[in-house]
Structures are given as structure tokens and as C-alpha cells.
Amino acid sequence: MSTILDLHTHSEASEDSRAPVEAYLNWIKLRQAERPIDGIVLTEHRQFNRDADYRHLEDKFGTLVLRASEVETTYGHMLVFGVNDDMVARFDFADVRLDAQILIDEVARMGGIVVPCHPGRPNIGLYEHYQSRPPLQNVVAVEALNGGSRKGEDERSAELIAKHGFAATGGSDSHLVSLIGLCATKFSAYIKTIDDLVRELKTGNYEPVDFRPRRKTVPHAVAMETR
Amino acid sequence: MNSFEEINIGDTLGPLELFVSKDQCRAYARTMGMGEGAGRFTDDEAARKEGLPGMIIPGNMSLGLLSKLVTDWIGSSNAWLTRMSTTYRVPVQPDHTVTIHGFITNKNPEDRTAEIDVWMENEESERLVTGTATVEFRK
Numbered sequence: 001m002s003t004i005l006d007l008h009t010h011s012e013a014s015e016d017s018r019a020p021v022e023a024y025l026n027w028i029k030l031r032q033a034e035r036p037i038d039g040i041v042l043t044e045h046r047q048f049n050r051d052a053d054y055r056h057l058e059d060k061f062g063t064l065v066l067r068a069s070e071v072e073t074t075y076g077h078m079l080v081f082g083v084n085d086d087m088v089a090r091f092d093f094a095d096v097r098l099d100a101q102i103l104i105d106e107v108a109r110m111g112g113i114v115v116p117c118h119p120g121r122p123n124i125g126l127y128e129h130y131q132s133r134p135p136l137q138n139v140v141a142v143e144a145l146n147g148g149s150r151k152g153e154d155e156r157s158a159e160l161i162a163k164h165g166f167a168a169t170g171g172s173d174s175h176l177v178s179l180i181g182l183c184a185t186k187f188s189a190y191i192k193t194i195d196d197l198v199r200e201l202k203t204g205n206y207e208p209v210d211f212r213p214r215r216k217t218v219p220h221a222v223a224m225e226t227r
Numbered sequence: 228m229n230s231f232e233e234i235n236i237g238d239t240l241g242p243l244e245l246f247v248s249k250d251q252c253r254a255y256a257r258t259m260g261m262g263e264g265a266g267r268f269t270d271d272e273a274a275r276k277e278g279l280p281g282m283i284i285p286g287n288m289s290l291g292l293l294s295k296l297v298t299d300w301i302g303s304s305n306a307w308l309t310r311m312s313t314t315y316r317v318p319v320q321p322d323h324t325v326t327i328h329g330f331i332t333n334k335n336p337e338d339r340t341a342e343i344d345v346w347m348e349n350e351e352s353e354r355l356v357t358g359t360a361t362v363e364f365r366k
Binding site for chain 1: 330
């Protein structure tokens with residue numbers, strides 16, 4: 001039995017999102033035919049809320065809600081899955097210059113996994129850092145598809161994945177309710193808990209899936225200047 | 228637009244396609260009293276000196292275009308736009324066609340409000356400005 005999860009989402013707990021978790025789950029129910037995802041992972045910016053409990057919403061909508069974090073490192077933004085008390089004690093998640101290599105190694109040692117996100121994005125993606133600095137060790141997977149990518153960003157991510165042999169994930173990076181589930185990750189295994197997710201992410205046995213609508217391109221118009 | 232009772236989560240606003248010219252951009256900057264420091268909104272060369280690809284549309288103008296989608300939808304109904312927030316992801320360049328999309332994402336019967344996602348895309352469907360709005364309906 002396979003599982004499709006949106007691995008990168010932001011709720012109103014992130015400062016730049018106004019999306020309530022309940023509204024996300026309602027939208028997933030509404031758009032199930034177009035975006036057939038089984039669950040979401042909340043990856044709030046620079047924080048991890050260990051006390052958040054979404055079980056009543058999971059029961060109400062039949063959609064899995066897991067929690068992780070998006071942190072900022074010396075090699076760009078990264079998703080941390082399997083956050084536990086040891087990691088919270090070891091790292092200041094609010095630090096915007098976390099040492100990427102230490103984070104990757106320490107999180108792995110403590111039972112989690114770090115996945116660099118939107119690696120093709122300028123300034124905050126792995127691709128640009130790899131142009132001028134040595135590659136990181138022990139990276140298992142990176143986010144291949146990001147719902148907020150601009151033209152060329154997913155292509156740069158694909159280039160990086162091909163070159164380094166990373167496993168590939170997908171996530172919407174949604175900050176708006178209606179953008180949830182645009183990109184996701186399909187696992188061949190059944191996933192019900194964060195431990196299941198971390199275990200599967202380490203295997204590389206999954207693929208990114210793209211549910212973004214294909215819109216017709218709007219022709220470029222030409223204006224006459226009257227300055 | 229319909230009454231509060233008739234709208235539903237998932238309903239679409241727009242899309243609204245708009246061509247914004249450089250002249251309109253300059254006119255907006257002048258009208259808003261943007262002075263000497265507003266070269267990026269009026270002149271390609273001045274914008275390039277700041278590292279921009281060319282003239283860009285003022286953020287408040289983008290906000291106005293996004294709110295137009297909502298206020299056009301409200302029309303003459305007994306409702307009003309009470310809140311709007313925006314995130315500026317990518318500079319918006321004039322002399323391009325932008326498309327503005329909206330969706331109703333939540334309905335609160337207690338205060339008779341609707342939450343709406345809005346965003347502006349360029350010709351390549353890249354999201355340039357995103358936002359949310361609240362519309363309150365009178366009984």
C-alpha cells in the first residue's frame with residue numbers, strides 16, 4: 001500500500017502564512033480528485049512545536065498530519081524530519097546560520113533525517129552553494145519538486161540530483177490554503193507515524209509527484225511607451 | 228457575487244487578466260507622490276542600477292490590483308473587504324500581462340466572514356505576489 005504525503009507545508013504557526021491546519025485538510029478533501037494526497041507534514045519556519053496535537057483533525061478529515069521543521073543553514077534551507085527532544089536541546093532552530101554538515105550528521109545520529117529543500121532556488125538553495133563550496137557529506141535526499149518554484153528552479157534541482165545521485169522528494173511549500181498538495185512524495189510503503197516517515201526517507205524508496213495544473217501560457221504583450 | 232449563504236469554500240474569484248504598462252506604473256508613482264527615490268518605478272536605467280531587471284511595479288500598486296479582484300467580486304453586494312495581507316515574492320515588472328486568481332478557502336458563519344486566497348501570476352504562471360483577504364457580509 002503506497003502513501004502520498006506533502007512533505008513541505010506551512011500553517012499559521014509560521015510568520016508568513018495565514019493558513020489554518022483545518023482549512024488545509026478541508027481543502028485536501030475538496031480537491032481529492034486533483035491532488036490525491038494522504039497526509040501533510042507541517043514544516044514551520046525555524047521552530048518545532050512538540051505540543052501541537054492534530055489528532056482530532058486527523059479523525060475528522062481522515063488525513064494524516066505529521067510535524068517537522070524548516071531550518072536555515074550555511075547551505076540554505078533544510079527540512080528536519082523526526083525532530084525529538086535531543087535535537088531541540090542540541091540546536092537553536094531559530095538560528096539562521098546553522099552549520100549544515102553538523103546538522104545533517106547530528107540529526108542522523110539522533111534518529112532523524114535532513115532534506116535540503118528547494119535546492120534550485122537562488123541564495124537559499126543547495127545548488128548555488130555547491131558552485132563555490134565543497135559538497136556536503138551524507139545527504140540522502142533533496143526536494144526535487146517545490147510548489148513555489150520559479151522557472152528553472154526545479155530544473156537546477158534535477159541537475160543536482162542527477163550529478164550527486166540523491167533521492168528526490170516533493171512538497172508544495174504551501175503558505176496559502178489553496179496551494180496545499182500541489183507537489184508531494186509517493187512512498188511505496190504505508191506511513192502512519194513520523195518514525196515510519198523517517199525510516200522510509202532513509203531508504204530512498206519514493207518519488208516526487210506533481211499535481212500542479214498545466215495552465216496555458218499567457219502571450220507576452222507589447223506596449224507602446226509615451227513617456 | 229451571491230449572499231453569504233450562497234458562497235462555498237472552493238468557489239473561484241476571477242481569474243482577472245491585466246496588462247500593466249510602464250506609463251500606468253509611472254502615473255501611479257506620480258499620483259502616490261513617490262519622489263526622487265522612486266526611480267525603480269519610473270525608469271528602467273535607474274532600476275537596473277539597483278540590480279533590478281528593469282522598472283518594477285510599486286508594492287502598493289500590486290496590493291491594489293489584488294484587492295481589485297476581491298472588490299470586483301463583491302460588486303454591489305452587501306459586503307466589504309475588511310482585511311488584506313500580501314507577500315511580495317518576486318518583483319512585478321510592467322509591460323507584462325499579470326493574471327490574478329482567487330479562491331474562497333473558509334467561511335465563518337459566526338461573524339459572517341469569508342477567507343480568500345489571492346495571488347498574481349506572470350505569463351509563465353510564476354506566483355509573484357500572494358495574499359489573503361477577509362470579506363465580511365452584512366445581514
